[in-house]
Amino acid sequence: MKKKVRIIPGFGLSMGVTLSLLSLIVLIPLASLVVFTAKMSPSEIWHVITRKRVLASFEVSLLTALIASLINAVMGVVLAWVLVRYDFPLKRLLDGMIELPFALPTAVAGISLTSLYADTGTVGKIFAKFGIKIAYTRIGITIALIFIGIPFVVRSVQPVLEKLDPLYEEAAGMLGASRVQTFRKVILPELRPAIFTGFGLAFGRCLGEYGSVVFIAGNQPFKTEITPLIIMAELQEYDYSSATAIALVMLAVAFLILFLVNLIQIHNSKILNGGH
Amino acid sequence: MAKETQSQTVGAKPSPVVKWLLIGLSVLFLFVMLVLPLITVIQEALRKGFAAYREAISDPDAFSALNLTLEATVFAVVINTVFGLFAAWAVTKFRFHGKKLLVTLIDLPVTVSPIIAGLIYVLTFGRQSAIYPFLEEHDLRVVYAVPGIILATVFVTFPFISRELLPVLEAQGTDEEEAAAMMGAKGFTIFRKITLPHIRWALLYGIVLCTARAMGEFGAVSVLSGHLRGQTVTLPLQVEILFGDNKYMPAFAVSSILVILAVVILIVRSIVEYIGKEKK
Numbered sequence: 001m002k003k004k005v006r007i008i009p010g011f012g013l014s015m016g017v018t019l020s021l022l023s024l025i026v027l028i029p030l031a032s033l034v035v036f037t038a039k040m041s042p043s044e045i046w047h048v049i050t051r052k053r054v055l056a057s058f059e060v061s062l063l064t065a066l067i068a069s070l071i072n073a074v075m076g077v078v079l080a081w082v083l084v085r086y087d088f089p090l091k092r093l094l095d096g097m098i099e100l101p102f103a104l105p106t107a108v109a110g111i112s113l114t115s116l117y118a119d120t121g122t123v124g125k126i127f128a129k130f131g132i133k134i135a136y137t138r139i140g141i142t143i144a145l146i147f148i149g150i151p152f153v154v155r156s157v158q159p160v161l162e163k164l165d166p167l168y169e170e171a172a173g174m175l176g177a178s179r180v181q182t183f184r185k186v187i188l189p190e191l192r193p194a195i196f197t198g199f200g201l202a203f204g205r206c207l208g209e210y211g212s213v214v215f216i217a218g219n220q221p222f223k224t225e226i227t228p229l230i231i232m233a234e235l236q237e238y239d240y241s242s243a244t245a246i247a248l249v250m251l252a253v254a255f256l257i258l259f260l261v262n263l264i265q266i267h268n269s270k271i272l273n274g275g276h
Numbered sequence: 277m278a279k280e281t282q283s284q285t286v287g288a289k290p291s292p293v294v295k296w297l298l299i300g301l302s303v304l305f306l307f308v309m310l311v312l313p314l315i316t317v318i319q320e321a322l323r324k325g326f327a328a329y330r331e332a333i334s335d336p337d338a339f340s341a342l343n344l345t346l347e348a349t350v351f352a353v354v355i356n357t358v359f360g361l362f363a364a365w366a367v368t369k370f371r372f373h374g375k376k377l378l379v380t381l382i383d384l385p386v387t388v389s390p391i392i393a394g395l396i397y398v399l400t401f402g403r404q405s406a407i408y409p410f411l412e413e414h415d416l417r418v419v420y421a422v423p424g425i426i427l428a429t430v431f432v433t434f435p436f437i438s439r440e441l442l443p444v445l446e447a448q449g450t451d452e453e454e455a456a457a458m459m460g461a462k463g464f465t466i467f468r469k470i471t472l473p474h475i476r477w478a479l480l481y482g483i484v485l486c487t488a489r490a491m492g493e494f495g496a497v498s499v500l501s502g503h504l505r506g507q508t509v510t511l512p513l514q515v516e517i518l519f520g521d522n523k524y525m526p527a528f529a530v531s532s533i534l535v536i537l538a539v540v541i542l543i544v545r546s547i548v549e550y551i552g553k554e555k556k
Contacts, residue, residue, distance in 0.1 A: 007454045007457045008369050008370070010365060010369075010463040011369075011370050014366035015372075017363075018359065018363040021362075022363075022381060025427070025430055025431055025434055026381065026385055026434060027381070029397055032399040032405065035406075075305055078298055078302055078305075079302050079306075081298065082299050083302075086299060088299055094302065094306060096542055096546045097310055100310045102488060102489070103492075103538040103541045103542050103545075104313075104534070104535065104538045105492025105511070105512045105531075105538070107494045107512040107513075107515045107516055108317060108492070108531040108538075111527055111531065112314075112316045112317050112320075112531070115316055116313060121316075122312070123308070123312070147310070147313070150310070208390065208391070208392070210391050210494065210495035210498075211498075228391040232495075232498070232499065235395060240398070243395055244399070247389075247391075247395050250389055251388065251392060254387050255387070257387075258387050
């Protein structure tokens, strides 16, 4: 503690408002989850989360979120690269569009993607000719999750790429490195923490996503049923214990992802601060 | 392929083929993933002509859904702005133990799945809760009622404004406020004259993001709504109900209201961000 006396006024008031609102809106409701969990025995929880249908939903959720986030990681780097390094007409429009998945309500995205990718839809029709069904399959879920995850990697890579000094690339070029080599050995290592951060955030968001997925998923048990949907179904049947048990698994995974993202960020800022 | 052949001859110079290939790929990706869904909404909404569209959006259920959505959004923006300002002030202007923990807890709601956000409110205020008898006695309904919808909306957007303010205030430091306080300025005067000008654009930016998310929230609101038509249905839920009833054209017509709001929000966001950068 550097200063014992607080010169700026308002500590008590601002802290008071902050803590009371935080408690009312976040902490007390979350605590009720803990209280409710405490009433259940571990074997009861284990029994719920190892039901075949629940396990299948974990698989669907993890797999689709993983594939969607991987595609977004690659496309995110491409988009960030294009937006930072190149000049072309309508670039500002393209840049402004990236946030659309944040601004557009997920339910609207959901029904729109469903009608686009159904067998009779504009895009679905093309794939249907080759016998590929998109809507109401895991591919459909993945498409919805790609939509949701677009902004994360772009927005975390973009600022790093903007700050990256082109001097290193020039040096690499002078020393005879090809553009591909320069990208792999000079640029990519600098971007890697930002890519992982964006990937982690997108992955976390995709795991919990509900609105855009329920319409396109078809929601067939064991095949296209995501975990949030199972929780929703349990709630509709007033089975709060099952809903809570499954929610605990999801929360654990979400916190694990958050923890890993924070680790990367701390590691990253150490490198950045050490370098200067 | 083009990348490989180009790189051998050009060396350090970026090749135009790679450039236009990557731009083309980006444009194609964004067109298919973002623009096509928007076009689809408008196209489907107007499928049966403009008269049918007008009839669909002037449906009383759609109107009451719009009202509830606006109500929940206003609550979310007001509560989260008040919270964001106080929290950002507390975290950046003072030193205290547990600051990291506080910031982590504030950010918690965005990492929680919307469905779980709904679940925790059902557990807190629902029939099996310890305070349910008390609520019952005073005729307060939260679950499957408007207060639940508002609470859920506030929860999912909780850190949106404080998160925008924190980095700006952190970078600004405390010197100016300390100087003002030493010269005898009162807390609110310091805030209004010194702090507010610094954070004006970040605050506006946060409000825009909060509005966008609040009006579009689906999962958490869906858990707490009970789907009573004309009473506890927000615009996104109205879209779900219509789509579920195979009323595709009306579903897209109602969606088009949300699409217009989303596009307006994106434009305002870009303007705010642009002016904010210019001011720096």
